[in-house]
Amino acid sequence: MRLHSERTSSLSYGSSSAALLLVRSGLRWRRWLGLFPVLILALLERPAAAQDFRAGTVAERYALLCANCHGRNLEGSGTGPSLLKDTWLHGGDDEGIARSIRTGFPEKGMPVWGTAIPEKEIRAMVIYLRETRAKVLRDQTKVSTPPAVLTAKSQLHDFKLETWVDGVVEPWSLAFLSPTQAIMTEKRGFLYLIENGKLAPRPISGLPMIYVNGQAGLMDVVPHPDYATNGWIYLSYSEQLTKVDGTPAAFTRIIRGKLKDHVLVEQQTIFQAKLGQYIKADWHFGSRIAFDGQGHVFFSIGERGQNQHAQDLTLPGGKIHRLHDDGRIPTDNPFVSDPTAVPSIWSYGHRNPQGLAFSPSTGELFSSEHGPRGGDELNLVRRGLNYGWPVITYGMNYDGTTMTELTAKEGLEQPIAYWVPSLATCGINFYTGDLFPKWKNQLFLASLAAEQFLRIEIDGGKVVSQEVLFKDLGRIRHVITGPDGALYVLLPKRIVRLTPAS
Numbered sequence: 001m002r003l004h005s006e007r008t009s010s011l012s013y014g015s016s017s018a019a020l021l022l023v024r025s026g027l028r029w030r031r032w033l034g035l036f037p038v039l040i041l042a043l044l045e046r047p048a049a050a051q052d053f054r055a056g057t058v059a060e061r062y063a064l065l066c067a068n069c070h071g072r073n074l075e076g077s078g079t080g081p082s083l084l085k086d087t088w089l090h091g092g093d094d095e096g097i098a099r100s101i102r103t104g105f106p107e108k109g110m111p112v113w114g115t116a117i118p119e120k121e122i123r124a125m126v127i128y129l130r131e132t133r134a135k136v137l138r139d140q141t142k143v144s145t146p147p148a149v150l151t152a153k154s155q156l157h158d159f160k161l162e163t164w165v166d167g168v169v170e171p172w173s174l175a176f177l178s179p180t181q182a183i184m185t186e187k188r189g190f191l192y193l194i195e196n197g198k199l200a201p202r203p204i205s206g207l208p209m210i211y212v213n214g215q216a217g218l219m220d221v222v223p224h225p226d227y228a229t230n231g232w233i234y235l236s237y238s239e240q241l242t243k244v245d246g247t248p249a250a251f252t253r254i255i256r257g258k259l260k261d262h263v264l265v266e267q268q269t270i271f272q273a274k275l276g277q278y279i280k281a282d283w284h285f286g287s288r289i290a291f292d293g294q295g296h297v298f299f300s301i302g303e304r305g306q307n308q309h310a311q312d313l314t315l316p317g318g319k320i321h322r323l324h325d326d327g328r329i330p331t332d333n334p335f336v337s338d339p340t341a342v343p344s345i346w347s348y349g350h351r352n353p354q355g356l357a358f359s360p361s362t363g364e365l366f367s368s369e370h371g372p373r374g375g376d377e378l379n380l381v382r383r384g385l386n387y388g389w390p391v392i393t394y395g396m397n398y399d400g401t402t403m404t405e406l407t408a409k410e411g412l413e414q415p416i417a418y419w420v421p422s423l424a425t426c427g428i429n430f431y432t433g434d435l436f437p438k439w440k441n442q443l444f445l446a447s448l449a450a451e452q453f454l455r456i457e458i459d460g461g462k463v464v465s466q467e468v469l470f471k472d473l474g475r476i477r478h479v480i481t482g483p484d485g486a487l488y489v490l491l492p493k494r495i496v497r498l499t500p501a502s
């Protein structure tokens, strides 16, 4: 019997039921060897249809179930309509499209999918249709070389867009230190001064060791609101350390320092995670910094690709944090009385927030957040609240598999806006200048993948309108208002300036 089980385990290529059969039977293994091909055949003969809807990605499901009638790229065929048209025949909002898929149009030849495809897969299919539509339509309209200067009409103001500084490499953030002097981060780890629109010939030296790889690098730069008197400049960056077991791992660190003779001096740590909390991954670092004007600094940190960390108050990832501007923990932070919680946490359940800004008119804090595929969010961030990731989301996994069917749940905050398909929402800021009076106090949002620059009007904590001001000039990383009232927007290799067209 002993010999038996040893033999059988060496024969059972992952088919535990076959192994079980072998063990139970009193047959000799040599006879079973002869039967083995039969077993394998029996396994292969299982009907495929039952698996098709469950296994695989949404793209594969589309190719399998829909492309015949609606075309590989939604262009339609003799049997099904194009899904690229401006107007939908049966309702073009998310629910309308989901309904079309669920109920089908049997009288016109489209099957009823609601009985075959689970509801969360229908939701994933809606995202897939929207993404593919956006991609096909964008490829049709894309211009090859973006113009250096352009003028454009928009709902409230006509504007001129022109290059302010070029020859920069992946600029991440920008801030003005005076009416004539600005400071800029490049993701590759460089901090530059810009004087009167001229990039300094060499970067500022004395920066800490910055880990640059994938999404890791030098991120935000924001001067203290009292910079003119105290000189403090705040930076966020990815830091790599070696864990006790010898593996390298990285996390977001926040420091401040002062400029002296082109060197960053008097550096102080504002936030640093514990070594055990550093993670071996090059994505989801966040990180933006914002001041409330009342002595506090807020900053965002992504969940570092560890979904569940966003819900775990003992860990700093997937959170928005709040500290005194010198790094001390405010005693009125929401989780200071919980000895296991990270005391700087202000809100949690975030995925990768890369935009953070206070409204100048209401004092409310807003964050933009990279969701999964089809789930980018704009959130109104309030003390101690849970923004739901990964328990609820409007998106699906990047590989096109679904992650949850929940988009809302009791006790979890809803975003005030979300985008399907994802725009890859990045920096946000409110316009505080005077050049565009009708844009005053409205929110502007940069997006990477969609290459769109959005104006967002918020009223009473709700988004009341959105407008794309320009697109297709490259990935947009950030936006700020300059002291001259122009909007400064960070594109891949240049910084552009928006001023009134007239």
Ligand code: HEC
Binding pocket: 062, 065, 066, 067, 068, 069, 070, 079, 080, 081, 083, 087, 088, 089, 090, 091, 097, 100, 101, 105, 108, 109, 110, 111, 113, 125
């Ligand atoms: C056998 C052909 C066929 C297949 C397969 C099929 N459809 Fe359709 N589809 C149609 C027809 C026909 C219509 C209805 C057009 C009309 O009302 O005139 C339609 C309508 C739709 C609409 C509504 C379009 C609008 O303008 O409002 C959506 C959305 C849609 N299909 C999605 C899908 C998806 C997703 C799949 C795969 C899961 C799929 N279809 C599979 C034939 C098909």
